Amino acid sequence: MNSGFAALPASPVFRLLDASVPRCLVDAPALAADREGFARVDLTIAEGRIVSILAAGTATPEDSLPGLDLKRGIVFPRFTESHTHLDKGHIWPRRANPDGTFMGALTAVTADREANWHAADVRARMGFALKSAFAHGTGAIRTHLDSVGPQVGISWPVFAELRAEWAGRIALQATPLFGIDHAVNPDHMRAVLAAVRQHGSGVLGAVTYMSPNLKPGLEILFRAAIDHGYDLDFHVDETNDPAALSLEVIADTAMAMGFEGKVLCGHCCSLALQMPQAEARVIDKVARAGLAVVSLPMCNMYLQDRQPARTPRWRGVTLLHELKAAGVPVMVSSDNTRDPFYAYGDLDMVEVLREATRILQLDHGATDWVSAVTTTPASVTRLDGLHASALRAGAAADMVLTRARSMTELLSRPQSDRTVLVAGRAIDTTLPDYAELDTILTA
Ligand SMILES: [Zn+2]
Numbered sequence: 001m002n003s004g005f006a007a008l009p010a011s012p013v014f015r016l017l018d019a020s021v022p023r024c025l026v027d028a029p030a031l032a033a034d035r036e037g038f039a040r041v042d043l044t045i046a047e048g049r050i051v052s053i054l055a056a057g058t059a060t061p062e063d064s065l066p067g068l069d070l071k072r073g074i075v076f077p078r079f080t081e082s083h084t085h086l087d088k089g090h091i092w093p094r095r096a097n098p099d100g101t102f103m104g105a106l107t108a109v110t111a112d113r114e115a116n117w118h119a120a121d122v123r124a125r126m127g128f129a130l131k132s133a134f135a136h137g138t139g140a141i142r143t144h145l146d147s148v149g150p151q152v153g154i155s156w157p158v159f160a161e162l163r164a165e166w167a168g169r170i171a172l173q174a175t176p177l178f179g180i181d182h183a184v185n186p187d188h189m190r191a192v193l194a195a196v197r198q199h200g201s202g203v204l205g206a207v208t209y210m211s212p213n214l215k216p217g218l219e220i221l222f223r224a225a226i227d228h229g230y231d232l233d234f235h236v237d238e239t240n241d242p243a244a245l246s247l248e249v250i251a252d253t254a255m256a257m258g259f260e261g262k263v264l265c266g267h268c269c270s271l272a273l274q275m276p277q278a279e280a281r282v283i284d285k286v287a288r289a290g291l292a293v294v295s296l297p298m299c300n301m302y303l304q305d306r307q308p309a310r311t312p313r314w315r316g317v318t319l320l321h322e323l324k325a326a327g328v329p330v331m332v333s334s335d336n337t338r339d340p341f342y343a344y345g346d347l348d349m350v351e352v353l354r355e356a357t358r359i360l361q362l363d364h365g366a367t368d369w370v371s372a373v374t375t376t377p378a379s380v381t382r383l384d385g386l387h388a389s390a391l392r393a394g395a396a397a398d399m400v401l402t403r404a405r406s407m408t409e410l411l412s413r414p415q416s417d418r419t420v421l422v423a424g425r426a427i428d429t430t431l432p433d434y435a436e437l438d439t440i441l442t443a
Contacts, residue, residue, distance in 0.1 A: 008068055008419065008426050015067035016043040018056045019075040020405060024368035025375060027392035028053040036407050037367025040072065045397045048423035052393050072405040076370065077391050078139030078398045079349035082377035083266050083294045083333035086126040086143040087117070087155050090338045093441040097340035102238065102303045108340035113146060122158045124440050129337060130166055131432040133347035137400035137420040140171040140383035147176035152191050160199035169422065171386035173201035175233040180206045183217030193224060205233035208246035218253045231262040238267040240304055242274055251285035263291045264380050268318040269304055279319065287326040292380040295320050296335035297359040298352065299342040320360050331377040332356040349373045354411045363407065397424035
């Protein structure tokens with residue numbers, strides 16, 4: 001067991017004393033925060049739930065409950081991953097990206113899917129990824145599932161099995177992924193809607209780019225979402241071509257059709273390359289349409305602006321600060337893990353927060369950016385109904401405990417010694433061995 005706080009009390013009722021908690025993630029009145037946004041609290045845990053969150057030092061000591069002094073260590077609720085690809089994960093050893101480009105990724109993944117993605121293969125890689133996410137302290141995940149041709153009938157039933165298997169440990173949600181050109185094909189939409197209805201999570205989606213089918217395809221998806229009460233999730237403008245502005249068409253369509261569900265737009269890379277007037281116009285529409293935006297900074301840094309033997313000149317990420325200032329719910333997430341779209345990654349939201357802070361410069365400003373890996377994604381995906389995404393009395397005692405006492409301590413080390421509590425008990429945070437996948441990846 002890899003646990004930073006080995007002395008966690010064995011009693012079902014205990015206290016975590018002098019924890020630093022992000023003030024924006026605590027539902028408790030009258031807590032003062034320091035300049036980094038941390039409040040110092042004592043948490044009382046009973047029978048797997050948080051009973052109270054009080055200012056540090058104010059919990060009544062006379063009842064002599066066993067307690068563990070966290071010595072100002074930062075405590076988070078378990079994290080929410082709003083955008084990843086469990087079905088693609090970990091194929092890198094058998095299918096690397098030939099040149100590190102977006103087109104190289106697309107071609108390699110398509111070839112691997114058509115050759116290898118039978119149910120046992122998908123199940124093994126998804127299961128491996130979930131073990132990593134769980135050990136790192138993630139409590140809820142929305143994954144995209146490649147949904148074209150025969151893969152629809154393979155990946156969705158496997159996903160539903162894993163969702164049941166992992167219930168109580170990680171809350172899982174899936175959304176279909178296909179190019180918007182497929183949306184105008186009635187046979188395709190019939191198959192996808194059947195899979196979502198039978199195995200899905202009330203979310204529909206696609207990849208949007210500039211295509212003659214963009215507007216009609218979006219109207220078909222929004223209509224289906226309205227008819228079935230689904231939310232929507234799009235991969236949007238994942239390119240450095242400023243002519244790509246499908247984000248604006250999504251906002252226009254949402255407003256024109258009076259869509260009332262949630263819409264999450266991922267990537268939106270080319271928004272960062274607009275002229276000021278277009279930038280302001282699109283951000284205003286995104287805000288008015290009620291869209292939310294997830295940035296995938298690690299994947300964007302890897303793929304965007306890559307040309308052989310040329311140093312990249314931009315970071316690839318969208319305008320997260322400007323969107324947030326306009327009132328748009330914004331978040332960050334892992335995206336791909338060890339597949340041709342991103343050679344690295346392990347579904348570790350501490351890593352995502354660390355890298356997002358550096359790539360997007362989330363430091364030196366607002367102190368509530370931790371909501372971008374917790375409460376905001378949980379709310380937009382509605383996974384907050386399935387797991388404890390904030391710290392509040394009455395919620396499950398699902399938490400990530402670190403020894404870091406400040407942002408510089410938190411983000412300077414990988415926090416490999418973090419303790420993860422699920423229902424008040426420390427879980428085994430040993431990561432799965434890569435060798436577990438050798439048999440399927442070296443066939
Ligand atoms: Zn993605």
